[in-house]
Amino acid sequence: MSNQWDYYSMVGFVPETDPPEDLERLSINADETALFLDFDGTLVDIAPTPDTIKVDASVRSLLNDLVREHKGAVSIVSGRNLQEISDRLDGFAGTISGGHGAEIRHASGHLPVIECDLARLGHIKKAAREFAVLEPRVIAEDKRFGVVLHFRQHPDMESKVREFLSSLIGSDDEFELQSAKMAVEIKPKGISKADAVKRITGFDEFAGRRILFAGDDETDESAFSWVNEQDGITIKIGEGPTCAHYRTHSPSAFKDWLRTQTKMMES
Numbered sequence: 348m349s350n351q352w353d354y355y356s357m358v359g360f361v362p363e364t365d366p367p368e369d370l371e372r373l374s375i376n377a378d379e380t381a382l383f384l385d386f387d388g389t390l391v392d393i394a395p396t397p398d399t400i401k402v403d404a405s406v407r408s409l410l411n412d413l414v415r416e417h418k419g420a421v422s423i424v425s426g427r428n429l430q431e432i433s434d435r436l437d438g439f440a441g442t443i444s445g446g447h448g449a450e451i452r453h454a455s456g457h458l459p460v461i462e463c464d465l466a467r468l469g470h471i472k473k474a475a476r477e478f479a480v481l482e483p484r485v486i487a488e489d490k491r492f493g494v495v496l497h498f499r500q501h502p503d504m505e506s507k508v509r510e511f512l513s514s515l516i517g518s519d520d521e522f523e524l525q526s527a528k529m530a531v532e533i534k535p536k537g538i539s540k541a542d543a544v545k546r547i548t549g550f551d552e553f554a555g556r557r558i559l560f561a562g563d564d565e566t567d568e569s570a571f572s573w574v575n576e577q578d579g580i581t582i583k584i585g586e587g588p589t590c591a592h593y594r595t596h597s598p599s600a601f602k603d604w605l606r607t608q609t610k611m612m613e614s
């Protein structure tokens with residue numbers, strides 16, 4: 348038990364008090380629910396590198412059906428750049444939040460993006476890219492409002508990556524580290540998926556609906572925590588400690604559940 352607590356304090360969020368229930372026990376009403384869905388590891392399987400994920404037509408078709416059933420109250424909430432999600436989900440008419448909430452695209456237009464020292468961020472990105480050139484076991488992902496170093500192929504690189512990225516920022520910096528699955532990122536402080544969800548619930552089609560948030564990794568825990576406080580529904584995809592109330596084992600199981608809820612079996 349003490350090991351479990353050590354892990355929780357290390358990753359920085361409150362331990363789950365009750366284990367999450369099986370998602371199969373949950374049913375939702377499309378007229379009363381707003382969907383907030385993470386992308387990688389939630390709607391699509393995680394791939395060896397960020398560029399090699401596969402988004403097949405069935406995902407786009409499912410999302411379009413959900414947008415219609417939920418009267419527009421569907422948002423993707425991803426750490427990826429907004430443009431990348433928009434390109435990969437070509438034709439998606441719902442809302443998209445990219446960069447952990449740094450950018451939001453809504454039917455009414457793009458919201459003002461977060462302000463940060465872009466010149467300094469440029470130097471940080473450059474240093475991280477150089478690191479990945481000198482250390483090919485690590486992959487750098489350049490983002491509009493940050494940079495990620497991935498070590499999925501070489502988990503033993505985690506401490507070296509973390510140490511290097513930490514050395515680029517100070518304790519009172521406007522930038523901070525964000526851990527994800529087999530990756531560490533530098534992003535502006537003050538943005539989070541929880542903040543993205545808060546902002547999006549202000550839009551008309553989302554207002555007054557019960558919030559459902561689904562995600563798979565540490566970057567989703569801030570949103571789980573806030574959504575739980577709003578008496579919303581939280582769903583963790585896959586293994587690992589979480590404060591989400593429900594769990595399912597994989598993106599495909601989650602998508603099957605979504606299809607069952609809307610009684611739309613894919614052709």
Ligand SMILES: [Mg+2]
Binds near residue numbers: 385386387562
């Ligand atoms: Mg994810």
